[in-house]
Amino acid sequence: MKKVSLLGFLSISLLFFGACSNSDNSETINSLEKENKDLKEKVAYYEKNSESSSETKSPLDETNSEDTPTFKLNEEAVIVDENSQKIYSIKIIEATTNQSAFPEHMINLDNYNTEKMVAVKIEYKNIALDEPFLPYSNYFQAYGKDGKALVQVNQQNGQESVAVGRTSTTQLFWELDVNGNEFNEFEIDYIPSSKLATFDLTVTH
Structure with a gap:
């Protein structure tokens, strides 16, 4: 104008x-x-x-559209670069409220109520990144089935950065509004800078 x-x-x-x-x-x-x-x-x-x-749209723009792929438990999300080359992968292998999944120090500390938390274990692999790879906790945002965001606990159990060809696991935790045995389903978005994947998860107890 x-x-x-x-x-x-x-x-x-x-x-x-x-x-x-x-x-x-x-x-x-x-x-x-x-x-x-x-x-x-x-x-x-x-x-x-x-x-x-x-x-003009890059391959990552396409990935980050409303058609963001959704994965279930134990399904691998492979992330590619702008040339569609595989660079790393992530896979959620456990989502549980079972108390045996929580580290002892969290169970024993008074400022954590692990009975109202969900523990999530993530497997990650460096396929072709020059720098060692670790998916940081702030890359993940969890939501209940009602769409309400869950509050992540300031703990990341396992923080090994892996070189090309190596795989490791890390564990994250979210607070719940209900007791763990009443929490059955939720979703996690993987957002390193923009949303690349959604994980639709069923919880074990």
Whole structure:
């Protein structure tokens, strides 16, 4: 809108100068017509580039659309780069409220109520990353089936960064509004920078 208004202003200026000036009329009009032409060319250029950039999508843009793939327990999500080359994978291998799955230090500390938590174990593999790979806890966001976000506990049990070809596991924990034996289903989004996968999980007790 601003560009159209500016061009309109230049056109009005041409008429104004044409009406108010006799001696310099021709020179002024020629100058303003040149500026008007230059501005039109610039507007056309930027509009063309704006349209082309908005239509360009990378493979990751496609992955992060509303069609984000959904995985079940023990199903592997393989992450690819912009060239569609596999770089690493993650797989959720356990989602449970069974107290035997929680580390002793969490069970014994008064500030944790593990009976109202779910423990999630994640297996991850470095396929082709030059740097050692570890999926950090803040890459994951859990939601109940009602769509309400769960609060993640500030604990990550297992933080080994693995080199190419290596696999390891890490464990994360979320607080629940109900006792663990009443919590049966939930989802986890994997969001390292944008959402790449959703895990639809059934809970064991």
